[in-house]
Each structure stands twice: as structure tokens, then as C-alpha cells.
Amino acid sequence: MTASNASKTDLIKSVAREMDTADAAAGRAVDAVLNGIAELATGRKLILRGFGTFEVRHKPARTARNVQTGLPVEVAARDVLTFKAARPRA
Structure with missing residues (x-):
């Protein structure tokens, strides 16, 4: 499967x-x-039956690496919205 x-x-x-x-x-x-x-997803989770689930997840702060320079970079903590598609009906 290729992404578009x-x-x-x-x-x-x-x-x-x-x-x-x-x-x-x-x-x-x-x-x-x-x-x-x-x-609606500000409540951390939103389920749309037959479509999928949106969920807010917390990502803690971390140290990443700049791929061009190789130097460490601090990445701040943040909330991200994720989506998981519902299973198709048979």
C-alpha cells in the first residue's frame, strides 16, 4: 500500500x-x-461510528537529533490528534 x-x-x-x-x-x-x-475531540476522544476514532494523545518532551548537523534538538511536550479508521463492514 502506498501513501498519497x-x-x-x-x-x-x-x-x-x-x-x-x-x-x-x-x-x-x-x-x-x-x-x-x-x-468535540477536546474531551480527549471522539468516536464517529462507521468512520473512525479521533483521540488526543500527549507526547512528552524529548531530545531529538537534527539530521543535517547531527546536533541534539529539544522538542517540547505537545498534544497530538490521532485517527484510527473504523473497520469496514463486511
């Missing part, structure tokens, strides 16, 4: 085609969905 890269603009254009609407309207729809997910 897409931008938010690509998603907006895809939604606009599917909805047969302007990019601006599709952009507002995409923003509304993403903002809703972010807002």
Missing part, C-alpha cells in the same frame, strides 16, 4: 465536485466539519 499526499485544497475541490457547488461553499463545509471534530 493531499492538501486541504484538494479535499475542498473533491467536496465541491461531489456536492456540485462552488469551492467557497465546499471550503466552508470542510472547515465546519474539521472545526467540529477539533471541538
